[in-house]
Amino acid sequence: MAGLAGKKIGVAADRSAESISKLIQKHEGHPQIFSIQGKQMLNEQICIENIQYFLKNSFDWVILTTGIGAKTLSDAAYENDLYSSFIDKLNKTNVAIRGKKTLDWCKKHTVNVHRISEDGTMENLLAAFTADQQVEQKQVFLQAYNQDDAQLKEELEKVQCSVYLSKPYSYERPDHEVLSNLKKKIIEQSLDAVVFTSKTQVKNILSEQLDTKNIVQAFNEQVLAVAVGKVTANELERSGIVNVLQPENPKMGAMIVEIDRYYQSINA
The missing domain is CATH 3.40.50.10090 (Rossmann fold)
Incomplete structure (x- = not known):
């Protein structure tokens, strides 16, 4: 049975x-x-603002925490004729990711990955970052959403990183x-x-x-x-x-x- x-x-x-x-x-x-x-809420205007800021400014690292977030940004870039510039800039920047869905997105869009969480958690990825002295005082583009975003930003700021927080989507209460x-x-x-x-x-x-x-x-x-x-x-x-x-x-x-x-x- x-x-x-x-x-x-x-x-x-x-x-x-x-x-x-x-x-x-x-x-x-x-x-x-x-x-x-x-309910998942996508904000196209915020996505466009995030992408434009990314393209206009210099970053040492891009951290993509979710596949949904990466896809939301790339979809907005495509709709606003910024896709090629967005992907090209990603490939000129160190990219760190958390999990399999984000890795799948990177492979699909031919984005090179320089660091990946060993166990698929942000804790592991952040531990690697905060332990790496070469990451200190770097410019970081952090894609997150409305849960733990403040904590992730704070952890990176502890090693004196300058963090731009990108929140292309959020969740409403159930x-x-x-x-x-x-x-x-x-x-x-x-x-x-x-x-x-x-x-x-x-x-x-x-x-x-x-x-x-x-x-x-x-x-x-x-x-x-x-x-x-x-x-x-x-x-x-x-x-x-x-x-x-x-x-x-x-x-x-x-x-x-x-x-x-x-x-x-x-x-x-």
């Missing part, structure tokens, strides 16, 4: 919620979707009712597990101090916290959640297989 048979699995994802749900059902589980990612319903289900421990596919979802579920203690307690007692990859897992663990399940291969399918395997092992 499948390990997920009869298990109620909350799905916090947005775009991938349906495909994850189908995978859970394939393993005889019962998915319940609570999309708490929040639907209040959906978020409240998921919190209630977790605190009541009426779900067996909750699947998170981004740290934004984790931040949203733990955004209010009043609920956080009870939510963390529920995860540490009965509800299994599941992360698609290390960045999401780190965010859960930083909140005090002890048992976080994640697959070795950060893919949706591998994640569901790992949950199924987990329940098979504890039910054996």
Whole structure:
């Protein structure tokens, strides 16, 4: 019998919620979707301003933290006849990136990468930067979004980097009712597990101090916290959640297989 048979699995994802749900059902589980990612907001005017500033000024390093951010900037550059200049300037600048999606974007647009996070996290990339004395007092173009952007900028400024912060997109708060319903289900421990596919979802579920203690307690007692990859897992663990399940291969399918395997092992 499948390990997920009869298990109620909350799905916090947005775009991938349906495909994850189908995978859970394939393993005889019962998915319940609570999309708490929040609406992604792209700001074309800010993108244009960011690109124009980048093209007019000198930078030693460009740090791209997300594939979405890199794509949003390049799309805006293309729409405003600045694409060739943008890519050419990137290739004349040291480029550092965080994860696979950003690396895929760089390969697609033939952008040379000079430094990449060893484990796909910003913590690893920032540690390498702050430990490198050659990076001190450099001009940095930092692409981020409205979560952790201030912290990332501050970390670079600690080594006296001059940081231009580019925020081509942001996330709105998720639907209040959906978020409240998921919190209630977790605190009541009426779900067996909750699947998170981004740290934004984790931040949203733990955004209010009043609920956080009870939510963390529920995860540490009965509800299994599941992360698609290390960045999401780190965010859960930083909140005090002890048992976080994640697959070795950060893919949706591998994640569901790992949950199924987990329940098979504890039910054996």
